Amino acid sequence: MRKLFRRQGEQRKIRDKSDLIVKSNGQRNSELEKGINFYAEYLKHLDACSSGASQLSPSDEAHTQNSDLYDGKATFATTQSELLQKLEDAYQRESNLEEKLKEKIKSYQELKEENVSLNKQIESFTTGQTKLAEKHSRDKRALVEEIVELQRRLDGLTPSLALKEAQIARLETEKDTANNQVRNVTNQLQCLQMKLDEARRDEAVISKLDLERRDEMDSLRNSLKRFEIEIEDYKEKERTFAEDLSDLKRALREAELLGKKEKAIAEKALEENSGLIKENSELCAKISLLEIEIAQLNKDNEFRKMNDINLAELAEIRESEKRSKLEVSRLQEKLKAEQERLHNTEAQFDEYRKKEEEVGQWHHRTQKELEGLQTLSSSLSNENKLLRQDKLTLSDRCEELQNKLRKKDEEFERMRDEYETVSEHYRKVLEKLELETALQHERAGEYEDLVNRVHQLSASLSRDDSSSKSSRGKRQTASSENSSGKSTGEEKVQFIVLNLADLPVR
Numbered sequence: 001m002r003k004l005f006r007r008q009g010e011q012r013k014i015r016d017k018s019d020l021i022v023k024s025n026g027q028r029n030s031e032l033e034k035g036i037n038f039y040a041e042y043l044k045h046l047d048a049c050s051s052g053a054s055q056l057s058p059s060d061e062a063h064t065q066n067s068d069l070y071d072g073k074a075t076f077a078t079t080q081s082e083l084l085q086k087l088e089d090a091y092q093r094e095s096n097l098e099e100k101l102k103e104k105i106k107s108y109q110e111l112k113e114e115n116v117s118l119n120k121q122i123e124s125f126t127t128g129q130t131k132l133a134e135k136h137s138r139d140k141r142a143l144v145e146e147i148v149e150l151q152r153r154l155d156g157l158t159p160s161l162a163l164k165e166a167q168i169a170r171l172e173t174e175k176d177t178a179n180n181q182v183r184n185v186t187n188q189l190q191c192l193q194m195k196l197d198e199a200r201r202d203e204a205v206i207s208k209l210d211l212e213r214r215d216e217m218d219s220l221r222n223s224l225k226r227f228e229i230e231i232e233d234y235k236e237k238e239r240t241f242a243e244d245l246s247d248l249k250r251a252l253r254e255a256e257l258l259g260k261k262e263k264a265i266a267e268k269a270l271e272e273n274s275g276l277i278k279e280n281s282e283l284c285a286k287i288s289l290l291e292i293e294i295a296q297l298n299k300d301n302e303f304r305k306m307n308d309i310n311l312a313e314l315a316e317i318r319e320s321e322k323r324s325k326l327e328v329s330r331l332q333e334k335l336k337a338e339q340e341r342l343h344n345t346e347a348q349f350d351e352y353r354k355k356e357e358e359v360g361q362w363h364h365r366t367q368k369e370l371e372g373l374q375t376l377s378s379s380l381s382n383e384n385k386l387l388r389q390d391k392l393t394l395s396d397r398c399e400e401l402q403n404k405l406r407k408k409d410e411e412f413e414r415m416r417d418e419y420e421t422v423s424e425h426y427r428k429v430l431e432k433l434e435l436e437t438a439l440q441h442e443r444a445g446e447y448e449d450l451v452n453r454v455h456q457l458s459a460s461l462s463r464d465d466s467s468s469k470s471s472r473g474k475r476q477t478a479s480s481e482n483s484s485g486k487s488t489g490e491e492k493v494q495f496i497v498l499n500l501a502d503l504p505v506r
Contacts, residue, residue, distance in 0.1 A: 171443060178436065178443075185433050192422060192429065199419050206412050213405050258359075279338065 171446070175443065178439070182433070182436060185429060185436070189429055189433070192425065196419070196422055199415060199422065203412070203415055203419070206408055206415065210405070210408055210412070213401055213408070217401055217405075
């Protein structure tokens with residue numbers, strides 16, 4: 001329909017435009033007619049002038065005729081050119097307007113054809129509407145008959161509805177009692193759930209504390225084992241230090257004995273050296289005396305040579321000289337041996353002095369090590385005391401934690417027993433609640449069936465009411481009793497529906 005109205009509006013617009021085009025063409029044609037009329041009047045005026053000029057003198061006539069002809073030609077030329085230009089413009093506009101008019105006529109024909117098709121559609125639609133109206137009237141008559149039948153059935157169902165109302169009231173009371181029981185059971189379940197959650201939280205806290213205490217006990221045991229191992233290591237180190245100290249003391253005593261022996265040997269060597277020095281000095285004195293004697297003998301020999309000493313004396317002197325030389329060589333060898341012995345003794349004394357210095361340095365170093373070991377042993381003894389004290393405190397702490405752990409185990413057992421009792425009670429309550437919920441579901445199914453039936457009856461009664469309002473003026477006297485029964489039945493049904501609408505359907 002909207003499309004049809006839109007097409008009709010477009011057709012009206014096209015008609016208005018074509019009328020405007022025709023009017024504009026008429027205006028242009030009127031302008032052309034006005035120009036043509038003006039040209040005809042001008043020709044008439046020229047004729048009148050020529051007729052008036054015939055009454056004048058020939059000279060005046062010629063003058064006026066010439067001037068009029070000149071003016072008439074000029075004006076005629078200008079008007080003719082203007083008229084021709086206007087005529088050409090008018091022809092051009094007319095051709096354009098004719099083309100536009102042809103296009104508009106073509107579009108108008110198309111719109112006309114479309115209008116015809118739309119009119120056909122409208123006719124088919126109107127026929128369909130009439131058919132639908134007839135069908136609606138037939139359906140309405142059938143519904144009216146059905147409403148009358150339902151009203152009759154409703155009148156027969158009023159006693160059963162009263163029974164159902166009584167049953168509904170009884171079921172409502174049972175539902176209220178069941179709801180109260182369910183509410184009480186849910187409250188008990190919530191309380192039990194809260195207690196169970198609290199017990200679980202306590203159990204989790206206890207288990208957490210148990211784990212923490214066990215971890216702490218394990219760490220304390222590990223620390224005790226580590227301290228015992230460290231104490232054993234310290235004892236082993238102390239034992240090794242004591243053994244090293246005894247070895248150092250024994251080596252020190254041996255070094256002192258060796259030093260004493262070497263000192264005695266050195267003193268003996270010094271005494272021998274002093275004796276050898278004395279003997280060496282004596283031998284040197286003897287050698288010097290012998291040298292003096294030899295020199296004296298040489299002098300005597302020279303003197304005897306000079307004084308003609310005898311050969312026997314000379315031989316004796318030579319013998320004595322040989323003996324003296326032998327003695328000197330022997331004494332020199334002995335002196336060399338003593339010098340070598342003295343040199344060896346000095347070398348031994350130097351070695352002994354070096355050894356004595358080394359022994360002194362070793363003794364000093366040993367003394368420092370001994371002092372360090374004594375300080376270390378004192379520190380180790382202090383650490384051992386501290387470790388013994390820590391061990392005592394840790395053992396006390398372990399005993400205390402074991403006592404707490406024992407108490408927590410007892411409390412955990414007690415909480416477990418309580419948890420088992422609560423879970424048993426919770427299980428029984430759940431079984432009872434499941435039974436009650438099953439009964440509640442059965443009752444809810446009955447409620448739903450009853451509510452659906454009442455809703456169907458109320459819907460049918462509402463349809464009957466709407467149809468009866470239309471036909472009430474025609475059949476007012478005949479349906480007075482039925483309308484009174486129907487109103488009472490509708491009120492009852494509406495009351496039942498309102499009461500059942502408030503019920504929680506599960």
